[in-house]
Amino acid sequence: MKKIIFTYLLSLFVFQVYGQSLWRADVKPVEEKGYYNIELDQHIIAKSVASHLSDLRIYNSKNKEISYFLRAVSPVQEVSRFESYSLKQNIEKDSLNIVIVDNTKLDDISRFYIFIRSADVNKYASVRGSNDLSQWYIVKQKTHIYNLEHKADNNEDALLLDIPQGNYKHYEIMIENDQNSPLKILRVGNYASSNIYGQFSEINLGRFIAKDSINKKTYISFPDLQDTYKINRLEISVQSDAHYLRHVLLSDTINKKSLKFDLSSKTDNSFIVDYFPLGKHTFIAIENNNNLPLDIVSIKVYGLNRYLCAYLEKGEKYYLEVGMRYKSSPDYDIDHFKNDIPVDLPIVKTENLSQINMPVAVPERQPSLIEKPLFYGWLLF
Structure with missing residues (x-):
């Protein structure tokens, strides 16, 4: 009887330990010091328990926290000038825009950049091709068209439309939106040389x-x-x-x-x-x-695709942690210099994602008035 009571009472007063989910991934070492875009694997993003990925932290080999800022989407690198196509037609009617691109040089085209006046609407595009403006052939069926993250200025959105490669003399681009008014198409063209990382x-x-x-x-x-x-x-x-x-x-x-x-x-x-x-x-x-x-x-x-931008030292070992529910987002100096750091940085990947169980002590439970006499009675046995 004494042993039973003692075991029961002991369980009331001892510290109890629970495991808290925390995940860790290694950042691959870099060969030169500087700023890098650290790619977040979709598994890492899934482990985040906070909004806007605010529970991410980076540490060096001495377990010192490293400052970073979060890039919203994959970096976009434009390494040459933008070349506008001549538009033979630019019609605006209700929720519809129709533009005809003149490709008299018969260049091979597989992508259009379309700059519009900023508009927060869903957009759909289809493309046809023609060599005589009379007989038209389907090139791309109706599909969603998405905004790129970068803007030409504060009042413009850049749309990216990929099509099967071809060299029609004319291309008709039809853009629909889910409102009753058309978009304002400013220009359509391409970059002479460009490299855009996949966004998804x-x-x-x-x-x-x-x-x-x-x-x-x-x-x-x-x-x-x-x-x-x-x-x-x-x-x-x-x-x-x-x-x-x-x-x-x-x-x-x-x-x-x-x-x-x-x-x-x-x-x-x-x-x-x-x-x-x-x-x-x-x-x-x-x-x-x-x-x-x-x-x-x-x-x-x-x-x-999400990236953390951070300054990494050559040969240093870094690791990333995610899953702890921090009370607020980190506050780093680097946040004030986002616009000064190029987007087309080298990309570093993570590896070896694994779970770490963090012990958390639960405060000692105070005995109730009913339990106290039992405890004192046991001491008198």
Whole structure:
């Protein structure tokens, strides 16, 4: 009896230790000192528990914290002059813009840079080619077109439109938006020599399971996911010879977030989402109504490439930690010099991501009034 009471009372007063999730990754050493863009793997981003990745820290081999700032997207490097194409036509009507690019030199073209007056709207583009302005051929079907991070000035947005390489004498670019007014297209052209890093990295979803329910919906889940990723782009491939238009709900039951969009045979079914959490508790619900369920061929998701910019010493060993819920974002001097540091810096990758269990002591529990007499009574045995 004494031993039982002692064990019980001891469990009330001793410190209890719990594991707190913390992840660590090594930063590959650099051969020259200077500023670098440290690429954040999508697995590292998934381990972050704070908004805006404020729980990231970098340390050197002496465990001293190293200052950094977060680059929003992948760096963009422009190493030559911008060359504008001559526009034979620039029509603005309702939510539609139509421009015809003159390629009389018959240059091989695989990319257009389109500068517009800044506008916060969803944009879609399609491209046709012609050699005589009479017979037109499809070059690129209707697709989302995205803003690049850099701007020519504070009032302009730069759009990047990739197309299959060709050398039509004329290209017709049709841009639609989701408002009732057109965009203001300022110029269309290309860079004589440019290098743009990919803005998105694909995330491996593993398999997905699609189940048709009696409530006329198809539910899609991702049972193989171990982490909850923060996705920025979603692509759903549908096999269907007939036209279709289905309402879709993307929902995460843990974070209580949802997003509605439409699957349509008229678009490429590619969607930009704002760091939407996608994991085991995320599902996609497709409203079929009285139609046959769609044949979903593939689902792809992408995360926005993120980089930390930091000054690294030659041969020094650095590591990155993520997962601790800091009360606030770090405050570094380097934040005041973001615009002075080039974006086209060498890129350094991380490796050896692993989990570290950090012990956390729980304060001693004070005995209640009922428990105190028991304790004193035991001392008298």
